[in-house]
Amino acid sequence: MASAIDWWTARFASFAWRFTVLFTGILLLLISAIIFVLYQLSIGEISRSKQQQLNLIAQQQQLLAEQLQYSEFLQQLSLQAEQSRDWIIAYQDSQAALGDLSRVPNHLQGCPDVSSFLVAQGDDLRVYSGCIVTLAQGTLLVAFDEEDLYFLQQRFINASLVSLLLTIILGAFSGRYLSKQLLRRIKRFNQTAAVVQGGNWSARVPSTGRGDEFDLLASNINRMLTQLEHSFQAVSGVTDAIAHDLRTPLGRLRLALESAITQTPQEPITAATLEPMLKELDDILHTFSSMLELSRLEHKQARSSFQEVDLQQIADDAIELLQPIAQDRQQSILLDASGVTTIEGDRSLVFRALFNTLENASKYGGDGATLKLSLTATGFTVADNGPGIATEFHDKVFQRLYRLESSRTTPGYGLGLPLVKAIAEFHGGDVELSNLSPGLAVTVRFRKDRSISANGRETVGTTAAFD
Amino acid sequence: MRILVVEDDQVTQSFLKKGLTEQGYHVVVASDGQDALFQALEGDFQLIILDRMLPKLDGLTVLNTLRSAGRTLPVLILSALDSVDDRVKGLREGGDDYLVKPFAFAELLARIEILLKRSSHQQPAEHSALTVGDLSMNLITREVSRQGRPITLQPKEFQLLRYLMEHPGQVVTRTLLFEAVWHYDFDPQTNVIDVHVARLRKKVESDDLAPILETIRGVGYRLVDSSVR
Structure with missing residues (x-):
């Protein structure tokens, strides 16, 4: 008993079985309803x-009995009984019986309630349905032959049973088939998951191209996998970068410390010996926290810090902050703030992106360069007339810790542009480099499409007008 | 001045204790949240340095409990969590300042000094003028002069000098200056602040005037009263 229950529980845990049973059940219910209506x-x-006809005849006879003389009524009745083929009409008073039957059965119900009774016709027994009307002198019976109807009924029931049986068989088979079809597609999801679990991040759920719910699910899962793969690569990228690029400064620091310790007997450790080490360590820590911040920006979702940011104000502040350094390099900074200058964003991050871009241009633009900062509806562009960056390196400068051969001697960590890019992407925008002749233009966008925002504002305006 | 140092890392704790004691503070240490809360409620401290991640009781919970108990003494939060959100959370829970690990000890000292000064005269009187030695600043007319000779300053230079004059004799770090003058939440790391201070110095120490704006190497700056030296 228990094992039977277990067996069923196990069966029922499988989707295919549940689906088949449910499917067949619903089909049965549907067919039963149809049979009932039919x-x-x-x-x-x-x-x-x-x-209805039976009752009509009974009423007719009753009426006649009241209006005609008794003998006339009896005469008329026997005539009627002889003429009607489909009906049995019989009458019995205290003396004799009249009509189609030798006697009127007395257990029948009065009209309009109908009941069945058997009549012997030769060797045959036939089923009739009828009712009786009690008149002044006798009892009248009106009935019809139920045999045909009964036969029809039997055939109907048989047909119904057969069709219900067929439904069960068909339902079981098609339910099984359908669930197998569904499961086959689910199996593909499971297979892909297993492959991904096995370490192959490039595995994707195949799509049938029909665009149904499963394809939708597949494309969602695939998108999720792509994102995970990117995060995964980013994380391992950072780890690799840290391992490679922090090794050099850490190595230097170690050498310096070692030599300071070994030389202690001859020349005692002084502040002058330690200070460069502290500087080196600070640089390492800064690189480290910048990389952490980059990763955080790339994976951060919360935009709670977003507000209306005055780009013009930020540009003024950034220029003011950089101005003394630019002046030392005989560079001039021009600001073109003719466009829309309010954007939605994180004030400090936007400032940082703008300042970093501007500082980069100043650092690599060379002495005497002209830096042009233009504010746009979506962000800003910083253009310089310095040496620029060859097109083949345009992608590379966005890699963390990547430093162009020519700039290895300039102080820096190779995190400036990646950080600008991360900030832009965090806001839903991007960064684009383009060559000028001479120079480089860096365009930072904090959002991609300006029309969406413009529409949004319009809607807000309309609502306000209705208020 | 009594300072409660709450830090579970023994090495950091002993460095903090040693460094602060050398500066003349009386230091009491606590290594976990419960002990910290007990000490803070029982003892009479002028300042608490509170690590965020502590055994037994989280730093922010300690802070929250203290504030609920009506203790208003300044609390400086130390944390390895350095995202803006963490910072905002720490300050919202009642922290007076937030310093991210790893930090320079000089930065910590500078911030402690500012917090102590701020709490000793709770309401900083709304001065209309600031004076440090022979340097004076009128906050209303925005006129700055030294020994009566007017000095013309750019807006940011004025704000830099104002912050320095509001903290005379104290070491002010670059980060503090940047936060106070530019109001953006990040460490520019480059020498931009130094360049700005250098320009300011050129103006306030022009001609034969005695130097008043000292550079503390690797740390920051200090505005001193030239007449005292």
Whole structure:
């Protein structure tokens, strides 16, 4: 008993079985409903109309009995009984029986309630349905032959049973087939998950191209996998970068410390010996926290810090901050703030992106360069007339810790542009480099499409007007 | 001045204790949140240095409990969590300042000094003028002069000098200056602040005037009263 329950529980845990049972059940219910309606419309209807006619005849005879002389009524009745083929009309008073039957059965119900009774016709027993009307001198019976109806009913029931049985078989098979079809697609998801678990991040769920819910699910899962793969690569990228690029400064620091310790007997450690080490360590820590911040920006979702940011104000502040350094390099900074200058964003991050870009231009633009900062509806562009960056390196400068051969001697960590890019992407925008002749233009966008925002504002305006 | 140092890392704790004691502070240490809360509620301290991640009781919970108990003494939060969100959370819970690990000890000292000064005269009187030695600044007319000779300053230079004059004799770090003058939440790392201070110095120490704006190497700056030296 328990094992049987276990067996069923196990079966029922499988989707295919549950689906098949449910599917068959629903199909059965549907077919039963159809049979019921059909029955009501055919046999039910015939039986009801027969009963109606029966009652009509009974009423007619009753009326005649009241209006005619008794002998006239009896005469008329026997005539009627002889003429009607489909109906049995019989009458019995205290003396004799008249009509189609030798006697009127007395257990029948009075009209309009109909009941069945058996009549012997030769060797045959036939089923009739009828009712009796009690008149002044006798009892009148009106009935019809139920045999045809009964036969019809039997055939209907048989047909129904067969069709229900067929439904069960068909339902089981098609339910099984359908669930197998569904499961086959789910199996693909499981297979892909297993492959990904096995370490192959490039595995994707195949799509049938039909665009159904499963394809939608597949494309969602695939998108998620792509994102995870990118994060995964980013993380391992950072780890690799840290391992490679912090090794050099850490190595230097170690050498310096070692030599300071070994030389202590001859020349005692002084502040002058330690200070460069402290500087080196600070640089390492800064690189480290910048990389952490980059990763955080790349994976951060919360935009709680977003507000309306006055780009013009930020540009003024950034220029003011950089101005003394630029002047030392005989560079001039021009500001073109003719465009829309309010954007949605994180004030400090936007400042940072702008300042970093500007500082980069100043650092690599060379002495005497002209830096042009233009504010746009979506962000800003910084253009310089310095040496620029060859097109083949345009992608590389966005890699963390990447430093162009020519700039290895300039102080820096190779995190400036990646950080600008991360900030832009965090805001939903991007960064684009383009060559000028001479120079480089860095365009930073904090959002990609300006029309969306413009529409949004318009809507807000309309609402306000209605208020 | 009594300072409670709450830090579970023993090495950091002993360095803090040693460094602060050398500066003349009386230091009491606590290594976990419960002990910290007990000490803070029982003892009479002028300042608490509170690590965020502590065994037994989280730093922010300690802070929250203290504030609920009506203790208003300044609390400087130390934390290895350095995102803006963490910072905002720490300050919202009642912290007076937030310093991210790893930090320079000089930065910590400078911030402690500022917090102590701020709390000793709770309401900083709304001065209309600032004076440090022979240097004076009128906050209303925005006129700056030294020994009566007017000095013309750019807006940011004025703000830099104002911050320095509000903290005379104290070491002010670059980060503090940047936060106070530019109001952006990040460490520019480059020498931009130094360049700005250098320009300011050129103006306030022009001609034959005695130097008043000292550079503390690797740390920051200090505005001193030239007449005292």
